[in-house]
Amino acid sequence: MFDALAERLEDAWKKLRGQDKISQSNIQEALKEVRRALLSADVNLQVVKDFVADVETKAQGAEVLSGVRPDQQFIKIVYDELVQVMGETNIPLAQVDTAPTIVLMAGLQGTGKTTATAKLALHLQKQNRTCLLVATDVYRPAAIDQLVTLGQQINVPVFELGADADPVEIARQGVARAKETGVDTVIIDTAGRLQIDQDMMGELARIKQTVQPHETLLVVDSMTGQEAANLTRTFHDQIGITGAILTKLDGDTRGGAALSVRRVSGQPIKFVGVGEKVEALQPFYPDRMASRILGMGDVLTLVEKAQEEIDLADAEKMQEKMLTAKFDFSDFLKQMRLLKNMGSLGGLMKMIPGMGKLSADQLQQGETKLKQSEALINSMTAEERRNPDLLASSPSRRRRIARGAGYTERDVTNLVSEFTKMRNLMQQMSRGQMPGMAGMGGMFGGMGGNPPSQPGWRGYSGGASSKKKKKEKKKKGFGQL
Structure with missing residues (x-):
């Protein structure tokens, strides 16, 4: 992911190599490359304009430190701006004192919403939180069966009333079941649509009004680029969401979604899907994502992956x-x-x-x-x-x-x-x-x-x-x- 963006940004650094300092003249060519890189990555146009303007202002006002070349200083400025655009810090999932925490999942068809629901449940399980999945998608063929199968795979129970029941009633009874069984978190998988329509929004609004979720997460396909940000803003304006989950970030994504969602919609990215396996869900950290975009790696995430798989006693023996x-x-x-x-x-x-x-x-x-x-x-x-x-x-x-x-x-x-x-x-x-x-x-x-x-x-x-x-x-x- 982001390979093309990283390569284009590297062209910007080259414009400053061999320079003694950052100046009004030599910064312009580098900024043009940054602008081209972001536009080719399908970043929202207004986000690109603001990003380049902020980088230019900070670069011109920056004094090059002793022992640091201008291109190195410029990379640091771009890195800091990338972090700021994507939200600066990780926003964790809510957890209320009086269980259960209610999470409502929304999104269009084909974004991987049902799979993301199971991925989130498994992620919470690893944090010693118990979950109940609620299947309210009564429209898509086999949607309920898919969630049940995923629930069995990760050993998480699924509440469902069949394809003939009212989705609002399924959600209400699902939350009631979670309270009866003392589950920490209930995750409600709602129906997707091929496009935004009033019926879909109306049903979501009724479910939300009935269960009063603590989190409303929109699942968006990162392959759609800046359109993911526009979709997030539309859902937030009409329904009110608390965050987004970007799926398919391991694919041939150009980066526009990750760089646009927070600035365009005002809502944070909370998780990213990085593969088809049910384990492939990661919390979104803007600083780590910026590091990946600039080709600097992501050692912290690598260490966390290793900690999940490695038993300390086995590691010492090895x-x-x-x-x-x-x-x-x-x-x-x-x-x-x-x-x-x-x-x-x-x-x-x-x-x-x-x-x-x-x-x-x-x-x-x-x-x-x-x-x-x-x-x-x-x-x-x-x-x-x-x-x-x-x-x-x-x-x-x-x-x-x-x-x-x-x-x-x-x-x-x-x-x-x-x-x-x-x-x-x-x-x-x-x-x-x-x-x-x-x-x-x-x-x-x-x-x-x-x-x-x-x-x-x-x-x-x-x-x-x-x-x-x-x-x-x-x-x-x-x-x-």
């Missing part, structure tokens, strides 16, 4: 194994599966500063390498996984593993060789030695010589080109922010 060179193929397989649970390799790479520039081919090669390693390890016996040295001295074992996994004996040999090198480096580190990190990246291979170093993200391999990459990163000024 660390001890790594430092005592007892890390085996079973442990490596466990780490690979943990990585897959955190999301796609491409999505994780974009959260690591400096890794967002990897091409689709490089990421595909990395994914392929991971799948190959997993297939080869699955073809091993339990003893071979525990004792990788058995494979180094036995061609017959390597041939059997290769046949079982559908690869060549050379692939097995390379896997064993790379794993052995990695384990030896871990052992040197446990003795207080700091060896060169080149060679630790082979386990992931095929990503421009700069893959993550080893399972668990414990290091970073620069390979032979690490110095060059560091210079390029420093030249971009990302490290100065």
Whole structure:
């Protein structure tokens, strides 16, 4: 996401490279590139005008700090303005003292509203909040069945009265059931429409008046660009909403929705959908999103993803194994599966500063390498996984593993060789030695010589080109922010 916007903004930084200071003359070319970048990202025109004007004012009044180049200073100004446009801070979901908290979900058809309802319930479950889903969409075929299926998938009960009941009555009884059962939060999935119409708005208004929700969230498709902001404003004017959920942010979105919703509608983005899986919902943090847009990664979100998947006790045991060179193929397989649970390799790479520039081919090669390693390890016996040295001295074992996994004996040999090198480096580190990190990246291979170093993200391999990459990163000024 935002790849095109990030590339266009980088053209703006280039206009200031080599300059001694920010001036009225040299800032104009950079501002033109910023304007083009935002317009091509389908950001609302008035938002673009205000954004560029504010950046220009701040840039002209800024004194370039000692040791900071003008392009680096300009990036910082744009970053701060992006954060301000998107809302400055995360606005959490309401939670009232007297349960239940009532959340009303609204939106047009095709935005992923029903799925977003289940995603929100799972997100709240992870915060130890109990939920009840209420199915009031009696118009779309199988809408109720879809919500029931999603509820079973995440182990959340669904209240429904069938497709012949009145949606307002379903919502009323659903809230009453939540109060009876002592549920923390009730989430009401309402019917969508192909377009805004008075019948839809009237039904939503009646449901809202009946249940008096504490949150009314509009689910909008980020692929619609600035139209998402206009839709949010229309719903707020007619119904009154407290926030928005942007879906499909992992797709080919140009960024217009994320950058326009708050400024145009006046309502905050509270969550973003970043995938089709029910786990793929994240709270919206303007500062983190601005960092992603500028290609600086999002380490905080990456850490939070890891914390959700990693058990602290298991992590300590794994660390001890790594430092005592007892890390085996079973442990490596466990780490690979943990990585897959955190999301796609491409999505994780974009959260690591400096890794967002990897091409689709490089990421595909990395994914392929991971799948190959997993297939080869699955073809091993339990003893071979525990004792990788058995494979180094036995061609017959390597041939059997290769046949079982559908690869060549050379692939097995390379896997064993790379794993052995990695384990030896871990052992040197446990003795207080700091060896060169080149060679630790082979386990992931095929990503421009700069893959993550080893399972668990414990290091970073620069390979032979690490110095060059560091210079390029420093030249971009990302490290100065």
